[in-house]
Amino acid sequence: xxxxxxRKQMSVLDRLQRFLPQLVVAPPFLLIVFFVYGFIxxxxxxxLTNSRMLPTFDFQGVQQYVRLLAMDRWNVxxxxxLIFGSLYILFAITIGCVLAVLLDQRIRAEGALRTIYLxxxxxxxxxxxxAWKWILNPSLGIESYMQQLxxxxxxxxxxxxxxxxxxxxxIAAVWQASGFVMALxxxxxxTVDEDIIRAAHLDGASTTRIYFGIILPSLRPVFLSAFVILxxxxxxxxxxxxxLTNGGPGYSSTxxxxxxxxxxxxxxxxxxxxxxxxxxxxTVAAIIVPYLYSELRAKRHG
Amino acid sequence: xxxxKTLPGANGKRHLFGRLFIWTLLLAAAVLYLGPIYVVxxxxxxxxxxxxxxxxxxxxxxxxxxxxxxxxSSACIGVRxxxxxxxxxxxxxxxVPSVAISTLIGALSGYALSLFRFRGANIIFALxxxxxxxxxxxxxxxxxxxxxxxxxxxxxTGLIVVHTIYGISFTTLFFRNYYVxxxxxxxxxATMDGAGFFRIFWHIMLPLSVPIIVVSVIWQFTQVWNxxxxxxxxxxxxxxxxxxxxxxxxxxxxxxxxxNVDMAAALIAAAPTLVVYIIAGRFFVRGLTxxxxxx
Amino acid sequence: xxxISIEHLSKSFGSTDILKDISLDVKDGEFLVLxxxxxxxKSTLLNIIAGLEPIADGEIRLDGEVVNDVHPKNRDIAxxxxxxxxxxxxxxERNIAFGLEMRRISKADRKAAVLEVATMxxxxxxxxxxxxxxxxGQRQRVAMGRALVRRPxxxxxxxxxxxxxxxxxxxxxxxxxxxxxxxxxxxxYVTHDQxxxxxxxxxxxxxxxxxxxxxxxxxxxxxxxxxxxxAGFVGAPPMNFVEVDLIRRDSQIGINLPAILKGKPKDxxxxxxxxxxxxxxxxxxxxxxxxxxxxxxxxFTQSTSAEIECDVELLEPTGADTLCVIRLAGHPAKARVxxxxxxxxxxxxxxxxDTTQVCVFDADSKKLISSS
Numbered sequence: 001x002x003x004x005x006x007r008k009q010m011s012v013l014d015r016l017q018r019f020l021p022q023l024v025v026a027p028p029f030l031l032i033v034f035f036v037y038g039f040i041x042x043x044x045x046x047x048l049t050n051s052r053m054l055p056t057f058d059f060q061g062v063q064q065y066v067r068l069l070a071m072d073r074w075n076v077x078x079x080x081x082l083i084f085g086s087l088y089i090l091f092a093i094t095i096g097c098v099l100a101v102l103l104d105q106r107i108r109a110e111g112a113l114r115t116i117y118l119x120x121x122x123x124x125x126x127x128x129x130x131a132w133k134w135i136l137n138p139s140l141g142i143e144s145y146m147q148q149l150x151x152x153x154x155x156x157x158x159x160x161x162x163x164x165x166x167x168x169x170x171i172a173a174v175w176q177a178s179g180f181v182m183a184l185x186x187x188x189x190x191t192v193d194e195d196i197i198r199a200a201h202l203d204g205a206s207t208t209r210i211y212f213g214i215i216l217p218s219l220r221p222v223f224l225s226a227f228v229i230l231x232x233x234x235x236x237x238x239x240x241x242x243x244l245t246n247g248g249p250g251y252s253s254t255x256x257x258x259x260x261x262x263x264x265x266x267x268x269x270x271x272x273x274x275x276x277x278x279x280x281x282x283t284v285a286a287i288i289v290p291y292l293y294s295e296l297r298a299k300r301h302g
Numbered sequence: 303x304x305x306x307k308t309l310p311g312a313n314g315k316r317h318l319f320g321r322l323f324i325w326t327l328l329l330a331a332a333v334l335y336l337g338p339i340y341v342v343x344x345x346x347x348x349x350x351x352x353x354x355x356x357x358x359x360x361x362x363x364x365x366x367x368x369x370x371x372x373x374x375s376s377a378c379i380g381v382r383x384x385x386x387x388x389x390x391x392x393x394x395x396x397x398v399p400s401v402a403i404s405t406l407i408g409a410l411s412g413y414a415l416s417l418f419r420f421r422g423a424n425i426i427f428a429l430x431x432x433x434x435x436x437x438x439x440x441x442x443x444x445x446x447x448x449x450x451x452x453x454x455x456x457x458x459t460g461l462i463v464v465h466t467i468y469g470i471s472f473t474t475l476f477f478r479n480y481y482v483x484x485x486x487x488x489x490x491x492a493t494m495d496g497a498g499f500f501r502i503f504w505h506i507m508l509p510l511s512v513p514i515i516v517v518s519v520i521w522q523f524t525q526v527w528n529x530x531x532x533x534x535x536x537x538x539x540x541x542x543x544x545x546x547x548x549x550x551x552x553x554x555x556x557x558x559x560x561x562n563v564d565m566a567a568a569l570i571a572a573a574p575t576l577v578v579y580i581i582a583g584r585f586f587v588r589g590l591t592x593x594x595x596x597x
Numbered sequence: 598x599x600x601i602s603i604e605h606l607s608k609s610f611g612s613t614d615i616l617k618d619i620s621l622d623v624k625d626g627e628f629l630v631l632x633x634x635x636x637x638x639k640s641t642l643l644n645i646i647a648g649l650e651p652i653a654d655g656e657i658r659l660d661g662e663v664v665n666d667v668h669p670k671n672r673d674i675a676x677x678x679x680x681x682x683x684x685x686x687x688x689x690e691r692n693i694a695f696g697l698e699m700r701r702i703s704k705a706d707r708k709a710a711v712l713e714v715a716t717m718x719x720x721x722x723x724x725x726x727x728x729x730x731x732x733x734g735q736r737q738r739v740a741m742g743r744a745l746v747r748r749p750x751x752x753x754x755x756x757x758x759x760x761x762x763x764x765x766x767x768x769x770x771x772x773x774x775x776x777x778x779x780x781x782x783x784x785x786y787v788t789h790d791q792x793x794x795x796x797x798x799x800x801x802x803x804x805x806x807x808x809x810x811x812x813x814x815x816x817x818x819x820x821x822x823x824x825x826x827x828a829g830f831v832g833a834p835p836m837n838f839v840e841v842d843l844i845r846r847d848s849q850i851g852i853n854l855p856a857i858l859k860g861k862p863k864d865x866x867x868x869x870x871x872x873x874x875x876x877x878x879x880x881x882x883x884x885x886x887x888x889x890x891x892x893x894x895x896x897f898t899q900s901t902s903a904e905i906e907c908d909v910e911l912l913e914p915t916g917a918d919t920l921c922v923i924r925l926a927g928h929p930a931k932a933r934v935x936x937x938x939x940x941x942x943x944x945x946x947x948x949x950x951d952t953t954q955v956c957v958f959d960a961d962s963k964k965l966i967s968s969s
């Protein structure tokens with residue numbers, strides 16, 4: 001055995017080298033820890049106080065949550081989220097998936113069509129909202145245009161209709177996101193093993209049956225990804241409502257995100273705003289955490 | 303996709319009807335997607351009298367760029383009547399540094415997390431990844447306070463800091479998933495050649511990373527430029543980014559509604575990201591799907 | 598001088614033990630091959646020698662000096678990787694020169710060194726190209742050049758030929774051997790290909806499940822495999838194993854070999870050279886190891902050979918030889934005969950078995966008992 005003096009020691013620099021990856025990741029990681037997890041904790045704490053205009057440390061338990069759940073405004077917002085979220089996800093996935101399958105049929109102008117379907121995703125929600133607000137306004141928009149054309153009874157006044165305003169938000173949001181879902185599916189369709197399709201053709205299956213029986217079922221992970229992304233986007237939705245309906249008429253088309261902003265910045269109800277933000281986070285986490293967990297686990301084993 | 307055309311017996315009448323059906327659907331969809339931008343564009347080129355006459359979908363009688371000029375330099379937003387220009391510049395000043403810094407940080411941390419799988423790297427990555435999905439309502443209250451403490455409330459600097467921090471999650475995801483597919487042997491070979499952590503990054507990884515850098519820059523730029531919540535929450539008056547200014551312009555109820563100016567302003571606000579999308583759409587799509595198809 | 602000495606080295610990833618108590622010495626100028634199936638730990642061992650993997654337990658010494666904590670760049674070792682790991686963004690010239698560049702060698706010296714190596718490997722005309730523009734064989738040469746240019750005292754090869762086609766692999770094998778003879782450098786070479794191991798190695802270390810099974814010259818490994826794993830791993834087609842009883846007949850120790858002649862079972866007695874170990878195991882089950890070439894046509898019968906006659910079930914012509922599949926102790930076994938003398942399937946044929954060459958393994962421990 002060697003004597004200890006003979007052992008070549010690592011230089012300080014080499015030692016540092018060995019820990020460089022950790023040292024490099026540390027600052028951004030700590031930023032995330034502080035600005036994401038620390039702030040979540042802070043908001044969580046504030047939601048348990050009776051803070052109004054300024055944060056206070058007057059602990060009052062779950063009072064804010066009790067108030068929140070008793071507020072009609074919050075219940076409308078949450079109900080809207082359920083309507084908006086489910087229709088948005090359903091239509092965006094259906095339309096995106098149909099467009100992807102159609103585009104997958106060796107369409108000559110595929111590139112141009114893809115660009116057209118996807119451009120709304122590059123535009124801000126504020127611009128989308130502005131555009132649709134103008135198109136759907138009853139006095140000068142599509143409704144009056146149709147009436148001028150001679151269709152006197154044409155009515156499309158959802159944007160000013162208390163019961164229908166949230167559906168207008170759905171229309172604009174689907175217009176914006178369905179192209180993204182199309183891109184997601186199209187890139188997945190391009191990775192489907194051609195041999196399977198050839199084999200199915202040889203077995204006598206029609207193109208339609210191949211899609212419904214073989215290809216689409218094999219895209220289950222893409223459906224899941226699309227679902228998760230759209231679901232969390234719907235919970236985050238804020239700007240579109242602001243620009244399109246500003247939550248109105250009244251507060252009939254508010255979403256939780258708008259509720260939170262209203263409470264925190266307009267009505268000096270910081271505690272209530274924090275409580276609603278925690279509710280939003282919980283909803284997102286319920287969808288995202290299991291998804292991330294399974295994705296990252298699967299990767300480690302595969 | 304297997305080409306049904308190449309299969310014998312696939313060229314009959316049924317096939318022709320099928321193609322016709324497909325094309326009808328695709329073109330109808332294209333019209334629906336293009337409709338709004340057409341309406342916005344044509345409205346922005348009409349004068350108010352023409353707009354008030356209805357005829358939403360008609361082409362403008364003549365091309366009239368007054369509304370564009372007004373939207374850019376003289377429309378009143380709040381009490382200032384300087385058009386969108388100062389806010390547009392705010393957005394430029396805000397996005398350039400935050401995009402650059404968050405991309406650089408993401409590249410380094412993605413590199414360290416993927417090619418040097420130290421103990422806990424996966425957990426750190428998962429924790430950072432969650433930051434992509436949080437609703438930002440959860441952080442705006444403490445962030446408003448923190449910006450106040452730091453003395454950068456209601457400033458573009460404040461927005462740069464905010465956008466940089468919350469961009470790190472995305473950029474780290476992009477680079478980490480990109481570098482995961484780089485063979486580990488490359489790092490080993492360079493280590494044997496005597497290169498250290500930063501020299502491997504600089505000499506070998508960065509030159510390989512051009513596509514993902516483009517993806518990250520485009521994604522971050524689109525996000526930061528289009529962002530509204532932070533801008534509305536942390537700035538007011540002259541420090542506002544263009545999205546907030548646009549919203550204020552459109553929702554201002556003071557004077558006669560100038561729809562053509564509103565639409566021109568909307569197009570001005572959308573122009574940079576649209577241009578980026580048209581020039582580099584391929585990378586834009588990759589950025590969108592990178593967040594979804596991890597692996 | 599460049600010796601490698603590994604003592605009681607262990608390594609685990611999480612709860613899986615990758616290397617278990619490895620001790621191994623590599624002499625100066627020796628070509629040592631680490632041979633084993635994938636997942637046996639041979640590549641990990643190579644990475645540990647290179648310094649790319651930290652060690653949990655044990656010591657590794659280069660020229661007598663413990664280098665457990667020495668950074669790879671300070672070990673004066675070069676390595677050729679399985680995927681070649683060429684830097685895709687750099688030209689061939691810069692790829693080869695990169696190690697020198699990192700060591701702050703002047704540009705002129707780098708250029709001269711690269712040219713010398715490139716000439717030696719016949720890749721001078723490729724220096725301006727990027728790796729993506731090269732064929733597999735050319736990439737392999739560049740990877741070799743990158744290792745050679747630094748003139749390290751030790752070369753490590755991690756399955757360097759496994760991504761080449763069979764013909765190119767043969768050529769490169771020869772070149773590597775020539776290279777070793779001219780450089781006289783210490784080389785450690787990892788492979789799962791036993792032909793590469795046999796043709797290149799001064800000594801082979803066979804590994805399985807993180808344990809070295811045997812270290813020896815190719816000839817030792819082939820003719821005196823330490824256990825059944827080694828015996829089965831080296832040699833193509835692999836050694837035939839026949840489970841039989843060790844008996845004594847007329848004071849001669851030997852085995853009873855059940856074969857099949859004209860569809861009927863027939864037992865043959867095979868005398869074995871007497872040894873103490875064998876006598877101690879009289880009347881027990883043993884496993885007899887017979888390489889296909891030990892069972893051959895009777896034209897070569899020597900005085901030490903036993904003769905059997907049995908049915909041939911199948912023929913596998915390989916060109917130079919023909920393999921006859923026969924049935925010994927109920928299991929198929931292969932015999933190697935000259936194509937001129939092989940009879941057809943279904944016929945019966947006489948074989949001679951050279952009993953002095955056979956290996957006898959313990960049925961429980963699977964270890965070699967004796968082999969003459």
